Amino acid sequence: MAMAQRRILCLWFPRLAAERVLRRRDDALPPPFAVVGERRGAQVLTSVSTEAEALGLGPGQGLRDATAICPHLVTAAEDLPGEAAFLTVLRRWAGKFSPWVAEEPPAGLTVDLTGCAHLFGGEEKLLGVVEADCAALGLTVRAAVADTPGAAWALARHSGRAAPALRSGDAIEQEAHATRSRATKRRRLAPPTGGPLGVIAAPGHMRQALAPLPVAALRLPDGAAESLARLGLRHVGDLLDLPRAALARRFGTAVLRRLDQALGFEPEPVSPARAPLHFAVRLTLPDPIGLREDVEAGLDRLLPPLCDRLKEKERGARRVRLQAFRTDGQVPTIEIGLAQPADTPDRIRPLLALKLETIDAGFGIDMLRLSAIETEPMVTTPHRGPSSAARQADALADLVGRLGARLGTEAVTRLHPAESHVPAKSALILAAAWSEPAGPWPEPHAPRPLVLFPPEPAEAEGSPPSRIRWRRRERRIIRADGPERILPEWWLDDPQWRNGPRDYWVVELDGGERIWLFQALGGLLSGGWWVEGEMA
Structure with missing residues (x-):
């Protein structure tokens, strides 16, 4: 049985940071909007909305120049962790098309569609689903399908874009006639077909698909594309017929490697992100509750199945969150941290009980959700009965957990010996919840102050x-x-x-x-x- 032709889908969200913020606004006519970040000590635009781009604004532009062009520009500070988390959400959404989805930070996804496109009626209809979903999410997307990740990446970001202009005298077309006559005559290959839903490169025709694109589409190192452009090599097609040895000698092996990856001569796998471990249970109530005793009863029903899931994966909870979904839409939340990983209800319940009084039931709670948001592997030891040292360690961990629930996890500290003979540096102050008790302390050479x-x-x-x-x-x-x-x-x-x-x-x-x-x-x-x- 013949192996299916490999097909890669690349999704690029050119306005991801700006549209992530605009999705939370309900403006009928959204104003020109931009996300501002710091680059080399200067405030610049990192992402702009469609309205701002129509006024001539773009990423990399200084904030002062942008406000001079558009005085009514609305801005927001760059949030890199939030943007990364939003890209992870989009990766989970893209899992509907294939189980092999990889993130391409800061604003791209790579999907291995091999053997999956027919489930949606073909590649064109699949791109139609992508466009409809992204339109519903309020996101701008550029999509491309090709045989290799490099070709799909290039088509999604550079298809239909002209190569950058050169300064006078830089292009090879401006050299003397004798020099031009010795230059190799290069073929111009036809671009791939595509419509408003994205670009689809025909299987086995990567040369034709890549030829009209600028050399920057090959994901070259900084400065390599500019060096090629100075010699008049502005398109990928200009590189296809050049001698490989001379190209490697002049620009290094990185250019050849990226070219081979895009053409499929060098393999480039799609490495999907591993699904995170998820430990959460919920309890939907037939009637709203409001008494503390009812919340405790619900907690007693949620803890055993949560601990069973933790034991199944040999994990222990280090931070647990309880959410109470009220009938008015509010979600009061409490969190507790544990000094040691725990997978039994009797170690977790007392800490949650200390904070139950902070939950305001309002007009009633109709659902409870309990989740272990931070876990660690549990160290398994042969069972020899409860020793005195083990009981003392568990009691100390429970004490640290109770103090942390009241004062804050980072407020409970312990001292550890440090490698320094200076008295003031002889101990380190560490958070008790995230450190082990110190062993025997080194004996000082002379008495030390209390x-x-x-x-x-x-x-x-x-x-x-x-x-x-x-x-x-x-x-x-x-x-x-x-x-x-x-x-x-x-x-x-x-x-x-x-x-x-x-x-x-x-x-x-x-x-x-x-x-x-x-x-x-x-x-x-x-x-x-x-x-x-x-x-x-």
Whole structure:
């Protein structure tokens, strides 16, 4: 049985960023609109609407020039994460045409249509479905079907567009007659057929489809298309009959590689994005509910099936979201984070119960939705019975989760040892929910203060001193232990250590306090006496 001819569909959304914002507006006559981003320190237009483009505005144009042309231009700030998420939504929509859909950021999709177009009545009717769906979504789309991803990409973005104009004297047609007479005569091949629904290149005719396109359609590296254009090689057809060795010698192998990919001589697979793991359950209620006890009962029905799905995939929830869909369209939402991945209801329910009071039922809740929005693999260990260490670890994780539900996950922290001999850098502050308890701490060479604070200046004389003036009080030193010399980290330029090495003393004051005192021995800055902590 013969293998089906490979066919690739490329979808390009030239106004994706602007139309993504305009879809949320309900203007009867939308104003000229543009998305503004920062490029090399300047504010430029990154995407424009159809109305703005009709006034002469376009991507890459400076914002100041654009507002001078169109004073009533409406703008919005660029949102790259939002645009990427919207492209992912479009990828899921394009899955109706083929299971093999790949994203081409920032505004394109590549679909492997091999063996799928006949399900829609052929490629032309499939493009009709694409156009109808995109029109319903309020999106502008340019579509092309070809044998290779490179050819489909080129046709979708450059079909019907003229090659860029050259400066006088740059084109090969403007050279001397003797030079032109030795130039190779190049054939002009016919463009592919296509209609308003998109461009369809006939199978096996990629040379004819690509020949009239500008060389930029080959996805060349920066500067390569301009270098080719300076020699008069402005169209892909100009490259087809050139000697390959000379072309590679002059412009490198990247040009030949892109040309071979577009013609199908070098394979270029379509790598679809892997479907994300999805863990969510919902409960539709016959009558609206409003009591906390009813919400808790619904939660008790949702948690077991959610945990069963997590266990099936050997995953544990790290962040769980509960949504309450009200009859008036509002959706109160609560989220909780867990210190350890969990796949049992008894570990998740107490944390959700702490926040149930924040849900306003309004005129009633008719649906509950519970989802694990962040998950991690569960580490499976042989069952040997509940050990004391395991119970303590679970209890600590539950405590961190409860505190995080009240104070915020990032507000609960723990200390971890750091690789530094400087006392102020001997510990790292990490979020307790996203870190493991530290193992045995390294033993210090000398006693360390219970409370450590930024160095405070003091006045003292002698080594060790007998009296000290600190915090505007004159104090008498009863006892001094030391010194312990600590050198700065010479490989780092720490402003706090520019006064050179330090001699640390543990001194006891006449009032019974024990402080951590050091003398800076001088470096780039002057020395002196400083207090950095209080001992136990």
